Amino acid sequence: MSNRVVNILVPIISIILGLIVGAIIMYASGYDPIAGYQALWQGIFGDMYSIGNTLRQITPYILAGLAVAFAFRTGLFNIGVEGQLIVGWFAAVWVGYTFELPAIIHLPLALLAAAVAGGFWAFIAGFLKAKLQVHEVIVTIMLNYTALYAVNGLIKYVSDGGYKTPTIHETASLRSDFLKDLTDFSTFHYGLIVALLMAFVMWFLLEKTTRGYELKAVGFNQHAAEYAGMSVKKNIILAMTISGMFAGLAGAMEGLGTFGKMSMMNAFTGVGFDGIAVALLGANTPLGVLFGASLFGSLKYGALNMPNAAGVPEEIVSIIIAVIVLFVASGYVIRLGLQKLAKKKEAK
Known part of the structure; x- marks a missing residue:
C-alpha cells in the first residue's frame, strides 16, 4: 500500500472512528445518536441559509x-x-472604516x-x-495574550472609550447582495475565494519555487541547508512571517466579511488554535487543509x-472533534494496522 493511499486513509478512518x-x-449520555447526527x-446542509453559513464558518x-x-x-x-x-x-x-x-x-x-x-x-x-534561539512556541504563546489585550486597548481608543470599532465602509466589505440573496440572507461572503486562492499560493510557493525549496530544506535539516549555502536565519524569519500573513488574512475574513467591525474580546476566538488541528488533519498540505477546515x-x-432539534448539547460535537484529532495524532497505530492488512493480502 503506497504512502499516498495511507495518508488519505488515516484521516478518513480517524473521522469515522x-x-x-x-x-x-x-x-x-442518554441521547439518541441517530437524531443527533x-x-x-440538517444544521450543515438543511437549507441554503445553513449551507451559506457553513461555508462562511469554513473560510477562516x-x-x-x-x-x-x-x-x-x-x-x-506557529x-x-x-x-x-x-x-x-x-x-x-x-483600514476599512x-x-x-x-x-x-x-x-x-x-x-x-491584515x-x-x-x-x-x-x-x-x-x-x-x-x-537569539528563543523557541517560537514560547514567544507565540506570549504574543497571543499581548495581541488580545493590545487590540482591546486599541478598540477602546479608536471608539473613544466604547467597546467596538466603527463599521467598515461598503467599499472594503467582502459581503455582497448576490451571495446574501443566493443563501437566504446568510453571512456567506467572498472571503472563501480569498482562502482558496491562498491555498493555491501556498502550494505554488512550496512546490514550484526555489524559495519554497529553501524554506522546506531549512525546516528539514538546518545544518545541511547551511552547508548548501542557504541562509538559515533569513529563511526562519521569512517562514514565520509568511505563516503570520495567512493568519492575518483569517482575521480579515471576520472583520471584512462576517462582522464588518471588531468588538472587545474577553477571550480568544479559538479559530487560531483550531487551525492546529485543521493542519494536523490535513497532513500539512494545502489540499488537506481544505478538507480539514471543511470538516471543522x-x-x-x-x-x-x-x-x-435533538436536545443534544453542543459540547458533544467538541468531544467528537477532540476524538478525531486524537485518532489523527495517533495515526501511527492506524498506519501500522493498514500496513499489516496490506501485507496479509499480499501473502494470500
Missing part, C-alpha cells in the same frame, strides 16, 4: 490551517495564529493591511528564533442545531 465514538458517548446534518479555518501548516512544513511550530488573527482583524477593520476609497483599491488595501499586521506579529517570533467548520456550525 471519531463519529462512532461520538455516537457511543451520545447513547451513554440528523440534526447535525482554511487560512488558520494554512498558517499552521506552512510553519510545520518549514520546521516551525502556535500564535490566534494572536496574528486578532491583529490582522483589527488592521483590516481600521478609516479610509474612503474606490472598492477596487479599498478592499485589497484592507486585506493587505496580512502585513499578522506577518509582523509572527516576524517578532521568527526574529527572536533566528537571532461544518461540525462547528452544524452543532448549533443539535440542542434545539
Whole structure:
C-alpha cells in the first residue's frame, strides 16, 4: 500500500472512528445518536441559509490551517495564529472604516493591511528564533495574550472609550447582495475565494519555487541547508512571517466579511488554535487543509442545531472533534494496522 493511499486513509478512518465514538458517548449520555447526527446534518446542509453559513464558518479555518501548516512544513511550530488573527482583524477593520476609497483599491488595501499586521506579529517570533534561539512556541504563546489585550486597548481608543470599532465602509466589505440573496440572507461572503486562492499560493510557493525549496530544506535539516549555502536565519524569519500573513488574512475574513467591525474580546476566538488541528488533519498540505477546515467548520456550525432539534448539547460535537484529532495524532497505530492488512493480502 503506497504512502499516498495511507495518508488519505488515516484521516478518513480517524473521522469515522471519531463519529462512532461520538455516537457511543451520545447513547451513554442518554441521547439518541441517530437524531443527533440528523440534526447535525440538517444544521450543515438543511437549507441554503445553513449551507451559506457553513461555508462562511469554513473560510477562516482554511487560512488558520494554512498558517499552521506552512510553519510545520518549514520546521516551525506557529502556535500564535490566534494572536496574528486578532491583529490582522483589527488592521483590516481600521483600514476599512478609516479610509474612503474606490472598492477596487479599498478592499485589497484592507486585506493587505491584515496580512502585513499578522506577518509582523509572527516576524517578532521568527526574529527572536533566528537571532537569539528563543523557541517560537514560547514567544507565540506570549504574543497571543499581548495581541488580545493590545487590540482591546486599541478598540477602546479608536471608539473613544466604547467597546467596538466603527463599521467598515461598503467599499472594503467582502459581503455582497448576490451571495446574501443566493443563501437566504446568510453571512456567506467572498472571503472563501480569498482562502482558496491562498491555498493555491501556498502550494505554488512550496512546490514550484526555489524559495519554497529553501524554506522546506531549512525546516528539514538546518545544518545541511547551511552547508548548501542557504541562509538559515533569513529563511526562519521569512517562514514565520509568511505563516503570520495567512493568519492575518483569517482575521480579515471576520472583520471584512462576517462582522464588518471588531468588538472587545474577553477571550480568544479559538479559530487560531483550531487551525492546529485543521493542519494536523490535513497532513500539512494545502489540499488537506481544505478538507480539514471543511470538516471543522461544518461540525462547528452544524452543532448549533443539535440542542434545539435533538436536545443534544453542543459540547458533544467538541468531544467528537477532540476524538478525531486524537485518532489523527495517533495515526501511527492506524498506519501500522493498514500496513499489516496490506501485507496479509499480499501473502494470500
